[in-house]
Amino acid sequence: MLDGFSTDVLICGAGAAGLTLAIDLARRGVAFRLIDMAEGPFQGSRGKGLQPRSLELFEDLGILDRIFARGGFYPLRRQYSDGGFRDFEMIERREPTPAEPYSRPFMLPQNLTEAVMRERLAEFGQRVEFGRELIGIAQDALGVRARVAAANGEETIRARYLVGADGGRSFVRKAFDIGFPGEAMNVRAVVADLALEGLTRDVWHWWSPTPGTMLTLCPLCGTDLFQLFAPIPMEGDPDLSAGGLTAMISQRTGRRDIIVREVSWCSAYSMNARLADRFQVGRVFLAGDAAHIHPPTGGQGLNTSVQDAYNLGWKLAAVLNGATEKLLGTYEEERRPVAAGVLGLAAKLLAAMGRGEIRRGRDAQEMDLGYPGSTLSLERPARTAGVHAGDRAPDAPCRTAAGHPTRLFNLFQGPHWTLLGYEADREAVPSRTNLRIHCTSAGGDIIDEGGHIRAGYGVRPGDWVLIRPDAYIGAMVCAGEMPALSHYLDDAGLGLVSP
Ligand SMILES: Cc1cc2nc3c(=O)[nH]c(=O)nc-3n(C[C@H](O)[C@H](O)[C@H](O)COP(=O)(O)OP(=O)(O)OC[C@H]3O[C@@H](n4cnc5c(N)ncnc54)[C@H](O)[C@@H]3O)c2cc1C
Known part of the structure; x- marks a missing residue:
């Protein structure tokens, strides 16, 4: 590797956050190392509840089938009292919809979820380096220098970026003196x-x-x-x-x-319940429990951690491929408010549990979390109904031009951006690297049979929807706002270059 760097990204900690980031970087062809001080995988169920939004993420990463094969849905809760018992649903039951294919949390013990993730990582020829502890870090303008201790001695790793996914007691957080109030x-x-x-x-x-x-x-x-x-x-x-x-x-x-x-x-x-003051210091990032810890009520810890990694992965890859560094600033901008909200929710559910109230609703499923106020969200004109820029991108069943059934999530799956033109002119947008363009217009490549795209997105003929690599809506514009969309796509911060 050039300039004395031995890798691009050093991920410290191979829990759910570190593993998610590693898979995402691996499928983008980014060089990384994933180290963990433990001698082997953690064996404990801990975060056993996978929320619907995490299931969508796992589908994108190519592990959902395996997760479904190994776990199961939550059973009824049986409450014993006065010598008898009563059975009831603990989790609000909803049916899947065209826009939301996974409507219920799924149960798989965290150690088994992580085993599936390591399996996926192996498919990319990558693995966790267990028995390696980060014991020192320094950073300069170009990268970080990390001291790592192992049984056979100490090693210095020079990397362009370091991600501290090293849990609630995070060495990385402490090394940079980042406050952890709560x-x-x-x-x-x-x-x-x-x-x-x-x-x-x-x-x-x-x-x-x-x-x-x-x-x-x-x-x-x-x-x-x-x-x-x-x-x-x-x-x-x-x-x-x-x-x-x-x-x-x-x-x-x-x-x-x-x-x-x-x-x-x-x-x-x-x-x-604690939240790190900062999620980024220069070339160093915090993700997962290293950045926020909460009580387990509502099953938010693992889920929020994997979503951090999913937000960070595509941004690191884009910047390593030439996008400007300002993109990385949106990681803290987007994820810290989400973590703060989740912290509040978990504390509220803990207090409710103390009063004997246990039922969990949609607010625990992370489906309505998004980044509407993000500098990455563009909406022209401002919309009064339906989804907004920054929201989760809904799924929708549709057909290919040849009539085969497909779904928007199939089109989104992978490391690319997706631009969706609703009855829009495909020729209006020039091709760019890492951008896939799909149109429902006559002569387009998808058919909105059943009107699920129109209903899910609230689009009108001529509208364009740009979906980010992490399946959030980056931009929504009408036909008359093509210059705004072009300006967005041309932003050097995204790295979507014309071929
Ligand atoms: C008892 C318990 C019960 C829980 N129950 C739930 C629940 O019901 N639902 C839920 O959603 N969440 C639950 N959680 C929280 C959930 O387990 C965490 O949110 C989740 O594990 C966070 O993942 P992570 O990858 O950020 O961190 P972790 O899983 O903590 O992984 C961090 C990794 O970093 C490694 N590491 C640390 N320091 C270093 C270093 N210096 N060098 C190298 N490696 C290092 C560690 O060995 C570890 O493998 C529970 C947690 C605990 C402890």
């Missing part, structure tokens, strides 16, 4: 993956005599295990052995027939 929630809980007997696997079992003595046991899809969740006092050392957890279950449920046979993974942790 609050300790004064809630501590045991989370454990257990092999046990005495319970059916068809429902999520809940006992909640009082908030402090609640206990839940969730059958973990894709395994024979149950995930235990139980608040505990802030002080003291709970007995986390099989015998200790059997006793805790018996005490809180009144049942002596539930016996823990094995503790596969266990953690007693105190909940925090």
